[in-house]
Amino acid sequence: MAGHSKWANIRIRKGAQDAKRGKLFTKAAKELMLAARLGGGDPAANNRLRQAISYAKSINLPKDKIETAIKKGTGELQAEQLDEILYEGYAPGGVAVIVETATDNKNRTVAEIRHIFGKRGGNLGESGSVAWMFERKGMFLFPAENFTEEQLMEAALEAGAEDVKDEGEVFEMHCAFEDFGAVQQALDAASLAYSEAKVTMLPKNTVPVDAETGRKVLALLDMLEDNDDVQNVYANFDLPDEVLAEMEG
Known part of the structure; x- marks a missing residue:
């Protein structure tokens, strides 16, 4: 799965640059809102909010925001x-492909997601068609250096x-979804400085x-990630080295 992981990690690096455009700031703010709405505003008692705050800080979202x-x-x-709506x-x-969205207009979002799949040679499936x-x-990234x-x-x-x-430039540490908060607290207590901590969807x-x-x-x-309603996109493909090299460039 190296080609897949390398693709994901290149996206993370390039994403930090994209934050200048404000796209990631908007997505991070939406996740903070959702996490607080579902689990309350105390990160000590809300693992999802704790993760959302950690991510927001990693992309330098201002404290007041x-x-x-x-x-x-x-x-x-x-x-x-x-x-929150999941498309497959x-x-x-x-x-x-799995697409996680956060929207204030379900009809608009499904129409846009379906249009993107069709325009780029894919097709939107039924719920449950690929999630399995x-x-x-949980995933933590550590700089290999x-x-x-x-x-x-x-x-x-x-x-x-x-x-x-x-994975080359980084080490990936994985944990069960249910253990994410406990593992993050243990790593923080041990002063192990990860570059990113998040819950993700890993392909089997x-x-x-x-x-x-x-x-x-x-x-x-x-095109999916550029959509304002899309929070995260996951896919189960393994890229050849020449395409990974193009992404690096």
Whole structure:
């Protein structure tokens, strides 16, 4: 799954640059609102909010915007009603795609998501059509220059995580979704500085694609991620090295 993980990590790096456009700020604020609405405004008692705050800080969302988003979620400040909706479909090459959205207009969002899939050679599927191919996991990224794999394996065992994978520039530490908060607290207590902590959808298996198909899949995913209602996009494809090199460039 190295090609898939490398693709995901390149997106994370490039995403930090995209924050200048405000896209990631908007997505982070929506997640803060949703987390606070569903679990309350205290991050100590709300793992999802704790994660959302951690992510918001990692992309340098200003403190006042974090606080405002949380207050909108708890109802202290007036805000639009957001609904979380999951869409599933297929990209070119039979690649499975999951799209997480947060929207104030369900009809608009489904029409736009369906249009994007169709325009880029994919198709929107029924609920449950591809979700079974993924597992919801906690994931922590550690810069490879700051850690050894042995050091992180030991930390993972102590924190209750499942495994550590060497993905080149970063190490990925995975844990069960239910253990995310406890593992994060254990890592923080041990002063292990991860570059990002989040809940993600990891594919159980990946589909290898050729360069031409890989570029088509990327075009679909990029268009989905550029949509204002889309929070996260996950796919189960494995890119060839030449396409990964193009992304790096």
